[in-house]
Structure formats: C-alpha cells, structure tokens
Amino acid sequence: MPELPEVETVRLGLEPFMTGKTVRKITTHREGLRVPFPEGLARLQGRKIDKLTRRAKYLLVHLGSDILIIHLGMSGRITAMANLKNHKRAKHDHFILDLEGDGGIVFNDPRRFGLVLMVAEKDMAHHEAFKSLGPEPLSKEFTGKILHARLKGKKVPIKIALLDQRVVAGIGNIYDCEALFGAGIAPQRLAGDLSAKECDVLVKCIKDVLAKAIKAGGSSLKDYRKADGELGYFQYGFKVYDREGEICPRCAAEIKKAPLIQRITQGGRSTFFCVRCQK
Ligand SMILES: [Zn+2]
Structure with missing residues (x-):
C-alpha cells in the first residue's frame, strides 16, 4: 500500500x-x-x-x-x-x-x-475524511509536545497509537516500524507511558524517515514520469521493516554478537524491531 x-x-x-x-x-x-x-x-x-x-x-x-x-x-x-x-x-x-x-x-x-x-x-x-485527521507529520505543527499531549492516557502500544490517523496523519506500518527503531523505543510500550523527551526524539525520527523516503522517491521521479507510473518503495533502505532474522544494524556497530530483528504481530500487522536497542 x-x-x-x-x-x-x-x-x-x-x-x-x-x-x-x-x-x-x-x-x-x-x-x-x-x-x-x-x-x-x-x-x-x-x-x-x-x-x-x-x-x-x-x-x-x-x-x-x-x-x-x-x-x-x-x-x-x-x-x-x-x-x-x-x-x-x-x-x-x-x-x-x-x-x-x-x-x-x-x-x-x-x-x-x-x-x-x-x-x-x-x-x-x-469533510468526513478530514475532520478528525491529526497533524501532518512533516508540518511545523507536529512537535514532540503535541505528540506527548495526544498520547496522554493512551493504554495501547505506541506502535498501534502511531497508526491512529487522529494522533498523526499518514503514518503507515512501514514508517511506524522505522521511526520507532530510529528512536530506540520498543513497539510494545504503552503510548501514554512515553516521556516528553521520548516524544521529542520520536517526532524527530518520524520526520526523518519520511523526509528521507521522499528524497529517495524524488530520485526515482524521472522514471516515474516517463514510464508506467509504478509506485514502489524506491530502494529506500529500511533498517528493520521486513528484515526479520537479519542482524540489527545499530547493535552490530556496538557489540560482537548483535541480536536479530524480530517480528511480532500487533493489531493484525507485522512489527519489526530489535529487542536490545529498542527499550
Ligand atoms: Zn539493535
């Protein structure tokens, strides 16, 4: 999708x-x-x-x-x-x-x-489709403070909360996994338990993974225009998404026996994460 x-x-x-x-x-x-x-x-x-x-x-x-x-x-x-x-x-x-x-x-x-x-x-x-949408993730309005306020009291895992379009608009499964990895936050953590500081880091990581993916998409635009308009994920290097069983790239840089990326199911969707560096 x-x-x-x-x-x-x-x-x-x-x-x-x-x-x-x-x-x-x-x-x-x-x-x-x-x-x-x-x-x-x-x-x-x-x-x-x-x-x-x-x-x-x-x-x-x-x-x-x-x-x-x-x-x-x-x-x-x-x-x-x-x-x-x-x-x-x-x-x-x-x-x-x-x-x-x-x-x-x-x-x-x-x-x-x-x-x-x-x-x-x-x-x-x-309009029905837009009235309850949360802030655009790449906009100035989307800050750690705003995210922290929106997550307050939420007793669902942060992975699930970020998919809720009322919390922030347009985050799907892939960039959810990637942003949580970037922020070093375990996907099972309860959304309401994240600190203000963690929300700051998470927002930065969300913006970062989205901006990088858009940039990668930009370089494929030439093909996109001339060819068949095929939508792809632009060779964007995912760090954890769809990498179950591969060595965690961040831990590999720190220790000899780095853990493998794991996959669990949350809300019917696959979550990919590292048990060591996502806390
Ligand atoms: Zn790791």
Whole structure:
C-alpha cells in the first residue's frame, strides 16, 4: 500500500504536469471505486488546476472553489500521459482526466480500494475524511509536545497509537516500524507511558524517515514520469521493516554478537524491531 512518501512522490511528479492546465474532460469507466464516483464531476470540466496539494495520503487537486480528492487505496496508480489520444485503455483504468493539449492522467486501480471524492474548498475541514485527521507529520505543527499531549492516557502500544490517523496523519506500518527503531523505543510500550523527551526524539525520527523516503522517491521521479507510473518503495533502505532474522544494524556497530530483528504481530500487522536497542 502506498504510504505518505509514495503519495508525496506522486504529487511531486504530477505537479508540473497538471498545475495551470485546464481540465477538458473527465471520464469514468465504472460506477466508482471504494465508493461511487461523486456526482457533478462534469462541472470541473473547463476549470483550471490551481495547485496540487496533499493531506495525509490524499492527493488534492484544487480547481477553483472545488477540490478533487484522490486516494490511491491499496493498489491505485496514477500515470501522467503526454498523449492520451494514443492511449489504449487498459484493464482497471477507471478514471481519466483529459487536460488541455494532448495529455492527461489515468487512474488505474485493480483492487478498487482507491477513492475519488469532490468537496467544496470551504467544506474541506468538515469533510468526513478530514475532520478528525491529526497533524501532518512533516508540518511545523507536529512537535514532540503535541505528540506527548495526544498520547496522554493512551493504554495501547505506541506502535498501534502511531497508526491512529487522529494522533498523526499518514503514518503507515512501514514508517511506524522505522521511526520507532530510529528512536530506540520498543513497539510494545504503552503510548501514554512515553516521556516528553521520548516524544521529542520520536517526532524527530518520524520526520526523518519520511523526509528521507521522499528524497529517495524524488530520485526515482524521472522514471516515474516517463514510464508506467509504478509506485514502489524506491530502494529506500529500511533498517528493520521486513528484515526479520537479519542482524540489527545499530547493535552490530556496538557489540560482537548483535541480536536479530524480530517480528511480532500487533493489531493484525507485522512489527519489526530489535529487542536490545529498542527499550
Ligand atoms: Zn539493535
């Protein structure tokens, strides 16, 4: 599933391609994805794309007073096509945006967990999908102090608490594991027990792993534009994620017989961590 850095990479890739262009036509090839496509999409035709932003894992296409919202779900891909006329519709191409000139974007989603929504800009903050979202992890608003306050009294493991979008928006399983490793915090610790200082370190690590992944994504952008828009994890070197049974890289630098990365299940998802250096 694409996580925040992948969505941000898609946004960065689409931004120069879409910004300032007029939407010529919107075509849908089925009723909808996870939910039906919004009614009244046609009114966006003829409007200019002012900007492309992101909130959590949602891409926001700003068109005058309305925002077209796209979520990639589990398997969604957006491809920027320089020439849509030559594009032969592929299986699972469900949503196509023709832009001025010959190009456009194609949203392909085999598993159909993706979303396309439309909301008036003024109603955005109250929209069901956005009203309870926590702060953006890369924003100035997300600080150790804020995290500490949000975790107060929580009797769930910190690993689970960070996946709660009301605590902080857009953290998925991978970057959750990586940030906890970076901060040296055991994933089983109760969220409410973290000290203010630990929250400071954790916030720094969350920002750090996300920023590095976005940077790694940026270097793959060239391919992303010219090729098929495949979303990947950009060869980003995960330290613990999906590395069960491998030697902990941090402990290996400190002691001879370093422990192996372990995997446990929390809330139905895999957690990868080191028993020695995560406390
Ligand atoms: Zn370790």
